[in-house]
Amino acid sequence: MVKINKNSHKAYYEQLVLGIKEDILQNILQPGDRIPSVREMAKQLLMNPNTVSKAYKVLEAEQVLITVKGKGTFVRENSKLPRxxxxxxxxxxxxxxxxxxAKHLQVTSEELIGWIQQEEDKLGGPNR
Structure with a gap:
């Protein structure tokens, strides 16, 4: 489930956007799943509802989520999304x-690639 790091350099709404995308990649959230309302999510994460609303709007613009008036907000089908x-x-x-x-800090390309592979492994590999 999504967690917000209050000490992160990333804005809260960005963390929420990435957290929801990560939950989808890890199959915690499936296409068609209903996600909490703005108010519910704000309460769960102890965030301002406006921040949650901003994150949801970003995810809708990126066609990750879809809101159905009177029914809620849902994870959109990925198969229909163009690049x-x-x-x-x-x-x-x-x-x-x-x-x-990385080059400034003398990190090698091999190290960077290794880090990327570690992150992919956490999500279930490349392109799921």
Whole structure:
């Protein structure tokens, strides 16, 4: 289940977005599963409802979640999602920044690749 690290450098809503995506990748959340309402999630995580609402809006814009008026918010079917080239470009830029920082700290490419593989293993491997 999603956990928020109050000491993280990431904004709370970003942590919630990533946490929900991670729960989906780990099959904790399945397509069609209902997720808690904004108020319920805010209460569970001791967060401001506006922060949860922002995270849900981001996930809806990325077609991860879908809200059905009067019924709730659900995990969307992944099979219908096209590749989001804009998000992929942002990811490439983040990787570029990461590589610069890693080289500055004398971290090798092999170490970086090893770290990526460890993270993939936690999620069940590449592309599930």
């Amino acid at each position: 989001n080239e804009q998000k992929i470009q942002q990811l490439k830029e983040q990787i570029g920044d990461l590589v610069v920082e």
